[in-house]
Amino acid sequence: MDVDLLIQRLGEIAGDEHVVTHPHQLRTYESDGLLQYRVSPRAVVLPGSAQEVREVVRACFESSVPWVARGAGTGLSGGALPYEEGVLIVLSRLRRIVEVDLENQRIVVEPGVTNLEVSRAVGPTHFYPPDPSSQVVCSIGGNVAENSGGAHCFKYGFTTNYVTGLEVVLPDGELLELGGKELDSPGYDLVGAFVGSEGTLGVATLVTLRVVPVPETIRTLVAFFDHTDEAGQAVTEIVAAGIVPGAIEMMDRLAIQATEAATHAGYRLDAGAALIVELDGPEAECGSGLDEVVAHCRAAGAIEVRVARDQVERELFWKARRAAFGAMGRISPTYYVQDSVLPRTRLPEVLRLIDELSAEYGMQVANVFHAGDGNLHPLVCYDGRTPGEAERAEELAGRIVKACVDAGGSITGEHGVGMDKKHYMPSMFSEPDLDAFQRLRCSFDPDGLANPGKVMPTPRLCGEVPGPYRQHPLERDGVAERM
Amino acid sequence: MLEPASYEEAAELLKASGEMARAVRPVGGGTKLAWGGVGRTDLDLSTGSLAAIREHNAGDLTAVLEAGARLAHVQDVFAEAGQMLALDPPLGAGDAATIGGIVATGDSGPLRHRYGAPRDLVIGITVALSDGTVAKSGGKVIKNVAGYDLGKLFAGSFGTLGLILGVAVRLHPRPATRATALFRSDAADALARTAAALAHAPLELEALDVRWERGRGAVLARAAGTAAIHRAGNMVERWGGEVVEADDALWAAQRAGQRSEDGIVLRVSALPARLGRLLEVAERAGARLVGRAGLGVAWVTVPDVSALADVRREFGGVVLDRPPGVELEAWEPEPPAATLMRRVKERFDPAGILNPGVFAGGI
Numbered sequence: 001m002d003v004d005l006l007i008q009r010l011g012e013i014a015g016d017e018h019v020v021t022h023p024h025q026l027r028t029y030e031s032d033g034l035l036q037y038r039v040s041p042r043a044v045v046l047p048g049s050a051q052e053v054r055e056v057v058r059a060c061f062e063s064s065v066p067w068v069a070r071g072a073g074t075g076l077s078g079g080a081l082p083y084e085e086g087v088l089i090v091l092s093r094l095r096r097i098v099e100v101d102l103e104n105q106r107i108v109v110e111p112g113v114t115n116l117e118v119s120r121a122v123g124p125t126h127f128y129p130p131d132p133s134s135q136v137v138c139s140i141g142g143n144v145a146e147n148s149g150g151a152h153c154f155k156y157g158f159t160t161n162y163v164t165g166l167e168v169v170l171p172d173g174e175l176l177e178l179g180g181k182e183l184d185s186p187g188y189d190l191v192g193a194f195v196g197s198e199g200t201l202g203v204a205t206l207v208t209l210r211v212v213p214v215p216e217t218i219r220t221l222v223a224f225f226d227h228t229d230e231a232g233q234a235v236t237e238i239v240a241a242g243i244v245p246g247a248i249e250m251m252d253r254l255a256i257q258a259t260e261a262a263t264h265a266g267y268r269l270d271a272g273a274a275l276i277v278e279l280d281g282p283e284a285e286c287g288s289g290l291d292e293v294v295a296h297c298r299a300a301g302a303i304e305v306r307v308a309r310d311q312v313e314r315e316l317f318w319k320a321r322r323a324a325f326g327a328m329g330r331i332s333p334t335y336y337v338q339d340s341v342l343p344r345t346r347l348p349e350v351l352r353l354i355d356e357l358s359a360e361y362g363m364q365v366a367n368v369f370h371a372g373d374g375n376l377h378p379l380v381c382y383d384g385r386t387p388g389e390a391e392r393a394e395e396l397a398g399r400i401v402k403a404c405v406d407a408g409g410s411i412t413g414e415h416g417v418g419m420d421k422k423h424y425m426p427s428m429f430s431e432p433d434l435d436a437f438q439r440l441r442c443s444f445d446p447d448g449l450a451n452p453g454k455v456m457p458t459p460r461l462c463g464e465v466p467g468p469y470r471q472h473p474l475e476r477d478g479v480a481e482r483m
Numbered sequence: 484m485l486e487p488a489s490y491e492e493a494a495e496l497l498k499a500s501g502e503m504a505r506a507v508r509p510v511g512g513g514t515k516l517a518w519g520g521v522g523r524t525d526l527d528l529s530t531g532s533l534a535a536i537r538e539h540n541a542g543d544l545t546a547v548l549e550a551g552a553r554l555a556h557v558q559d560v561f562a563e564a565g566q567m568l569a570l571d572p573p574l575g576a577g578d579a580a581t582i583g584g585i586v587a588t589g590d591s592g593p594l595r596h597r598y599g600a601p602r603d604l605v606i607g608i609t610v611a612l613s614d615g616t617v618a619k620s621g622g623k624v625i626k627n628v629a630g631y632d633l634g635k636l637f638a639g640s641f642g643t644l645g646l647i648l649g650v651a652v653r654l655h656p657r658p659a660t661r662a663t664a665l666f667r668s669d670a671a672d673a674l675a676r677t678a679a680a681l682a683h684a685p686l687e688l689e690a691l692d693v694r695w696e697r698g699r700g701a702v703l704a705r706a707a708g709t710a711a712i713h714r715a716g717n718m719v720e721r722w723g724g725e726v727v728e729a730d731d732a733l734w735a736a737q738r739a740g741q742r743s744e745d746g747i748v749l750r751v752s753a754l755p756a757r758l759g760r761l762l763e764v765a766e767r768a769g770a771r772l773v774g775r776a777g778l779g780v781a782w783v784t785v786p787d788v789s790a791l792a793d794v795r796r797e798f799g800g801v802v803l804d805r806p807p808g809v810e811l812e813a814w815e816p817e818p819p820a821a822t823l824m825r826r827v828k829e830r831f832d833p834a835g836i837l838n839p840g841v842f843a844g845g846i
Contacts, residue, residue, distance in 0.1 A: 103756040104779075105682070125683070147628045154625070160632065161603050170823070177819045183778055184589065184600075184639070184752040186801055187818035187843040188827055192602055192635025196628050216685040236542060242565060242656030281687045284710035284717075341624045345542035373626040374543075410627035417629055428622065428629055436610070436618035437631045439830035443823065455630070 003042050003085070006063040010045045010087065013055045018093070020044035029088050032073045032080040033134075036336075036390070037419055041068070041082035046090045050110075050167065050175065050205035053089065057203065058173025060087055066452045069203040071111060071142030074134040076337060077418030079146060079198045079454060086452075089203065091141050097121050098206065106164065106181050108208045111141025115148075118209060126211040129156035132414070133322055144204050147196030149414035151247040151321070154372030155280075156212075158414075160195040165208035168194065168201075171445040181208050193440060198416050199451040201444040215280035218246070219290045220308040222317050223297035224271035228252050228367070231273035232347045234300035235371045238277065239344070241296065243289050245372065246280040249321050252351075254331065254366035255379070256320075262327035265320035268304060275302075275371065276317055324368040325379065332364065332381030334390070338397040342409035344374040353403050354378060361396045363389075375413035376404065402427060417455045425457045438462070484510070486529040490609065490617055490648045496528060497646060498615030501834030507613075508838055509642040511551055511584030514575025518588060518803045519641050520813040522841035528646060530583050536560060537649065538623070544654040545606065545623050550583025550647045557582065566654045569598030573738045583647045589639025592738050593690035593705070596775050598655060601638045607651030608634040610644070613834040623651040636827070642838045643846050644831040658707035661689065662715035663733055666724035669699040671766065675759030677722055678702045678776035682755060686718070692737050693781075695762050696771035703733060740773030743804050746784040747791050747811070751800035753779040761798060768793040801843070814843040821845075 011019045020026060021043045030038040042065075047053045060067045066086035073080055082088045094110035100121050101107065107122055115135040118128040131150035132138055138148070144166070147159045165179035179191035194201055225231040231250055238245065251259065253272045260267045267274055277293050279286045290307065297305050308314040328335045342350050351367065358365045366379040378400050382393040401411050401424055411417070411424040425434065434456060442462035444450075453459065487493035500507045505525040510516065530551030538547040541564040548557060554570065555578040561567050571592035574580040584590075586601040586608075598604065607621030610633065620633035637644055666677050674693060681691055681704050689707035694700050702724075706714035715726045727733060742748065753761050755777060765772045765783050768790040774781025783800070785791045788811050791802070795815070802813040818824065821844035828846045829835075839846075 102683075103679070104754045106754075147632075149626060149628075157599070157603065158626070158628075160635070161599060176823065182752045182754055183780055184750075185818065186799065186814055187820060188640055188644075188824050189589075189602055189635045189638060190820055190823065190827070192632060192638070193827075196632055213683060213685045215687065239544065239656075240542065242659070244656065282685070282706075282708075282710070282714055284713050285687075285708045288709050341626050343540060343543040343545070343624055345540070370626070374624060375626045408622070409624050410622050411629050413624075413626040414628055421629070425630065429619070432616045432618045433620065433630070435616065436612070436620065436633060436831075440631050440633070440636065440827065443826040443830045 002063065003065060006059060006065055007043045009059045010043060010056060013059065014045050014047045014052050018046040018048065029070065029082060029090070032070065032075040032078060034076050034078045034420055037078045037081050039082045039084050041084065041086055041088040044088045044090055046093050048093045050094070053203060053205050054169045054173055054175050056089055057169045057171065060449060061172050064447065064449070066449045068451050069145070069199045071139030072114070072137050074138040075142060075146060075416065075418065076339065077412065077416040077420040079416050079418030081419050083452060091139065094205065102126060104181060105211050106208055107211055108206060109140055111139060111144070111204050111207060113140050114138060115140060115143055122211045123214070125214060127214050128162065128209060128211050129153070130159045130162060133325065140207050141204050144195050144207055145197065145199045146414070146416045149375070151249055151370060154248060154370065155244050155246045160192060162210045163191055163195050163207060164210055166191055166194060166204050167206035168204050170202045171447065171450045198418060198455050200441055200455055202450060217283045217286050218278060218280045218314070219286050220276065220278045220314045220317055221290065221293065221305055222267070223275045223277070223302040223305045224268045225273040225275065225300070225302055226271070228273040228351050229348050230301040231275045232351070232371070234275060234297045234302065236345065237296040237300060238293055239372070241292060243292060245277050245293070247276065247278040248372035249276040250274070250369050250371040251321065251324060252367040254364055255324055255368045258327040258331045258366060259320040259323050261330045263320050263323045265316045267320055271303065276321055328366060328379050328381065334382055334384035336380040336382070336393045336397050338376070338378045338380065338400055339412050339415035340376050340401045340404040340409060341413040342374045342376065342404040342407045344371070346407040347374065350403050350407060354400055357396050357399055361392055363393060363396060365396070373413070374409065376400070419454055422455055422457050484527045484529050486532050488532045490533070490611065493528065493533065493646055493648060494611040494615045494617045497611050497613050500526065501613040501836050504834065504836060506836050506839050509587065509646045511581030512553065512575060512579030514580050515584055515588050515590070515803070517805060519801065519841045522838045530581060533648060539564070541566060545625065545651060546654055547623055547649065547651045548582050549649045551581050553578065554580050554582055554585060561654055562657060565657050567657045568652055569594045569604060569655045570601060571738060573742050582650060586638050586650055587640065587642050587647055593692050593734055593775065595780070596688060596690045596777055602635045604653050605634040605638060605650050606653050608637055608647065609649045610637060611646045611648055613645070613832045613836050617648070621651065625653050641842045643828060643842045645837065658689065658711070659709045660711040661705055661707045661730060662711040663727045663730035664704045664715045664718035664724050665727050665733065666702040666722065667699070668701070671695065671700070671762035672759045674700050674702050675762065678758055679756065680722060681718070682777035686714070690734070691775065691777040692773065693758065693776040694737060694740060694773045695765055698766065700762065702776055703737065705730065705734065737773050740771065741782040743784045745806055746786055747788070747802060747809065748804040749783045749785060749791060749794055749800045750803055751781045751783055751794070751798045753781065753798050755779040764794055764797055770794060817844050
């Protein structure tokens, strides 16, 4: 393959001003939100339309050059990490909101549109529920690739529950409609297969999303506890009572201290855990539900329960939670964000294990998590200037992941596998499972050009599709016959 | 009829069938065998002996079920913990419908309005492929993005990719009370307007349905929770209609309307705003209809193939029940991604023995 010729072709397609090859400029793109990994691609191209994306992918296909699609670059698993000998296709110029169809509760957007822009475009009557913390900047295309979640998915579900249709470019350059504006398009649910495939099946150039009415009322409270065990108990009681809050978020002592220093939201510094519970829905349900939640928190040993009196106070409660990752800089020069899931009932034992690991490694671990669905985000604090610390932090984080999987959970709840988690895949999936994944991959991308080296633990090639039926030897010999 | 007693045995049987090119039809409760295209079948593979509830994790609101488990049975078990699997399609003769069959056909009932279809509730799946592979995807936690989501690929695949052996599902709390606001009318456009108003209001309904038969119909809006009766009353105050507190029979009728003994049932998926037009077309075709008014998914029962053509011309859809002996094309037109779908089929069912001819695109 002649990459220089390809790069020239990319310039013809997207315009030379939208092709980046200078090493200094390439540096901007060498990592996504996970800074531990850095790779410079041969070229970055920023196509301006679906047609240009198609031509770029086609050109890569013809030159057998691998490519990686990138949205806003906020991903936390290295999913948009460039391929060294490949092309990085950046979708940030595709940012048109193509259609707002509130009559049918749909919106059609290009992949570079941000998550928050979608909710703004359908407001104030409707909203788009998946709300990753990065929603101000993260793109819908990236959300589709990662099947992004957020704080409200315990009640509302994930990206995959809201995408009804996709226009995608397959790795051979074919532009294809999957699904549509209607639900249940005939045939296999290839939209469901594509969402969350981390850029390994193709690249989306148009996304149709379902949106829902804004709830009649939203009630938010923060409860403080001496210990995460009690907060966890409160969550269990709330869920067991049949209450489905819009969000249940927990922070432990260290997370509270860091976020309080950063935001001055008024969280209690003497608390060992804070629980944010948000109920939304019909007024008639939320009022009684809120009373019940308060009662469950008190019964579990809450030292204080604060109910937001107005929108300003609600925002303040959330400000602390949303700032959690960024605020870690206040207590540690560097930190490593982990993302894993465990069955909610196993929370106390895993939190105790995290305490033990923290003592064993001599590293602080702050815990911030989506408690409703058991999605942990331990933040392992370390000093990156000390040689070997980064590796030890990662090792500690890895032991947390393992504990979650052993408890029946998952290696990732919302950040994706990407580059960072692929070596954990065998802890959840057997060889035959991975082989089944590969079958899907091969039906979309037989040449392995789309985001190679991600998700799967070891490189795999696609075999030939088996030929037509041949007579079985037993059948030929008359030992067995067709029934 | 073969009835394997374990996942491994099921996979072995599939492998042997693949090697001998015998076409296999997976069978659960046998309540939906006529659906889709008329396929080639050499033998039936029953999930009747794979019917266990492997796990019910009440505290986590999840369960792991073998494919042959009957929905009616598992609901009884979940109800003891105040929980439910939020799927309520019709269960067929003797309530025989199994979770495997429901997932394989992507079937659903009125609860879909709030909780989604099988694709949305399956959080993990284990399948056997025609080369003897047993593979799983997902897991048993609600939130999980590790690996590809084969549950979605297999949901609604009509048994053409592999045999579903078991699924992990998300459960929901069973609501304390339910009540329905019922709006009757003989004007299709008035019903469509009421349905649209309800779908756009922040009511958080458990179900929002429509029905239509011979010039008259109704919209049904079901509230569920601690204040359901109060909320149904509020709807009636605002939009007219009547409150029905003991509403189970109403909803049983909605579910029953998704099946027919003597007509042709077409499952249609339209944009919600086309509901008025759909009712009009159904009326003109002499059809009856039940459906999810807020979602645009409807079951239209037509008397004959010419009426079927009239509805399908505008709304597409797939044919489910039909009287014996009626010849028709179950899926048309061919989906735009049919070529890609055939590639998926070739990879997952390399022997090409699973329900050949039953699915869209001639798969």
